[in-house]
Amino acid sequence: MSIFIDKNVCNGCGQMKETLCERICPGDLLFRNAEHKAEIRSQSDCWTCGACVKACPVQAIDLKLPSQILKSNVSLRAQCKKQYTVWEIRNENGTKEEFIIPATTGNGVE
Ligand code: SF4
Ligand code: SF4
Structure with a gap:
């Protein structure tokens, strides 16, 4: 699976030269399109790392979990x-759950 970018929520990171999701994607998969919205070049090349999901300041990106996991x-x-970090899980039936994960374990491991 991959990511889903909600074009109604994405603001294209305003006037930033490079968007936050574009900057953080390790595969250089994201870019800002002509409509000033984030877009992914290739869903199949996304390895579901979640970096862009965490970087987006307006929560415009959903991480779709692989069927191998769920x-x-x-x-x-x-x-x-x-x-x-507040993780919001959106279930198939429309219900939502929230989990709060500390940014660090206190052992220097994030
Ligand atoms: S989940 Fe990771 S690899 Fe996929 S688009 Fe986002 S940052 Fe790039
Ligand atoms: S970080 Fe979020 S708001 Fe900025 S371009 Fe990416 S999806 Fe859009």
């Missing part, structure tokens, strides 16, 4: 704060 249609969105 059989149902579940996606994740992240809201990063300085000390923690």
Whole structure:
């Protein structure tokens, strides 16, 4: 699976020269299109690392979990704060759950 970019939420990172998702993607897969929205070049080349999901300041990107991990249609969105990340799980039936993960374990391991 891959990511889904909600074009109604993405603001193209305003006037930034390079968008935050574009900057962080290790595969150089993301770019800002002519409509000033983020777009992915190739879904099949995305390895679902989640970096862009965490980098997006307006939660415009959903991480679609691979079927090897979950059989149902579940996606994740992240809201990063300085000390923690709020992960929102969107279930197939429309329900949502939130999990708060500290930014660090305290052992220097993130
Ligand atoms: S999930 Fe990772 S590899 Fe896929 S588009 Fe986002 S940053 Fe790039
Ligand atoms: S980081 Fe978010 S708001 Fe900025 S271009 Fe990417 S998807 Fe759009």
